[in-house]
Amino acid sequence: MSATERPFLPLLALLLVLLGGCGEKKSEAPRPEAPAVPVLLGEVTTRRVELILEQVGTLTARHDVSLRSESEGRVVEIAFREGQPVRKGEVLVRLDAARVRANIVNFEAQISELNARLENKLRTLERNRPLLDKKLISQLQFDNLETEIAEVRAQIAQARANLVGEEVRLADTVIRAPFDGVAGVRTLSSGDYLKVGDPVVTVVDLDPLEISFQVTEKFKPKFSLGQTVNLQVAPYPDRTFSGRISFLSPRVDEATRTFQVKAQVDNGAKLLSPGLFARVTVITDVFAEAVTVPWESIIQTEQETYLYTVQDNIARKVPVRLGRITPQWAQLLDSELVPGSAVILEGKFASRDGGRVAPKSPSAPGGAQE
Incomplete structure (x- = not known):
């Protein structure tokens, strides 16, 4: 190596050190802890609950009946006032009964006459019985007398039946309340002619x-x-x-x-x-001692119903099944929550299972908005 190359060696080593340092992974800084959610708490209680x-x-x-006439006749008296109470058996309407009474008198007289005729024929029959035994009258004469007696008795029976019919008609001319109640609307006037089946008045x-x-x-x-x-x-x-x-x-x-x-x-x-x-x-x-919570603590979704309890400032999600619900409270069915347990009222939507919460006084200003 020449003398001119030696000054570059320290510079090259420094460059390699710097490049190696750039490839090292930097250590991550710790994440800051999530702040506690401000919450307002309520309490689990017991109370008497009635399921309704x-x-x-x-x-x-x-009883609501529309009275109808059972007899024909002209109205001579209207004794009720519409909308007023009436007693059972009280007269409401009277019809003209003069013709019916005349028929009754006629049938009574007819029955009296027939009874007299019957008694006379019975006496005649008894007088003729010994004569028949002595053959002083024929059997045919005696039988004819018995036939006449039977005919008179039949006439009496028919007259009595007619009399009973007229007495029924007489009773039907007086229309009475069938039970205690209130009279309905008056649609009749004195002088009206009623036929059988015509409406008279409603009683309720x-x-x-x-x-x-x-x-x-x-x-x-x-x-x-x-x-x-x-x-x-x-x-x-x-x-x-x-x-x-x-x-x-x-x-x-x-x-x-x-x-x-x-x-x-x-x-x-x-x-x-x-x-x-x-x-x-x-x-x-x-339920004498039903477990209940404030209604504000309940969260309902399409999938579940739950609430949050708080212990040591930590929120815990608790699924619940509801019984009776009122605007103030809800009944919990098959719940393991005990009276006195804290539940979140305000701040429940911002809370999470296992998250920290910061209970606040009900009178404290501000607070979490849900």
Whole structure:
């Protein structure tokens, strides 16, 4: 090597060192830890929970009849006032019964005359019996007398039947309330002539009323006679009316898989009316110490329902199955959460399973926005 090449050797070595250093992998800096999510906490509690089944139905009257005339005649008295209570047996309308009464008097006189004739012929028969034994009269004469007696008896029977018919007609000229109720609209006037079958007035029994509704077959074991039902109707949105189950259908409809339930509803105040649409609620189960959480803690998606609990400022995802739900709380079914456990109310959508959280006071300003 010449003397002129020696000064370049140190420079070449330095260049090789620099190039080798450029190929070395740099060490990664540690990632910063995710900040804790600010959360507002609630608490797992226990309470009495009633599971309520809701159905709808229409109120009807147990007795609602349109009375019709069973006799012909002119209206001589209208004794009811429309919309007013009537008692069973109370007279509502009277028809002219003068002709019927005259017929009754006539048939009574006819029966009296026939009875007198019968008695006379019976006495004659008894007087002729010894004569027949002594052959003083023929058997034919005696038989004719017995035939006459039979004919008179038949005439008496017919007259009595006619009398009964007229007495029925007389009773039918007085139209009475068949049960306690309320009289409907008045459509008659004095002097109107009614024929058999003409409408007179409607009478409706308003207390108690009845409601009928359908229930899915799976709830059949939850229903029993005498069980309480509650109702709400649009005219009185702030009032609840109660009744008791009076009928449970023994059959389940094969098409709808439901069975019919009827309940009698107390209507002593006469606030309810037949035809009203009602929302019916029935308690089907009672849990004395049900596990519940604030409704704000629940997260529901198409795939699952869950919430977050917090322990040592760490969020834990817990799948849950819900029972009864209200705007304030939700019942947890088959839950292992114990009363007093903390659950996330605000900040739940920003939380993650195993992530750190920072509980805050409910009165603290600001907070995480969901």
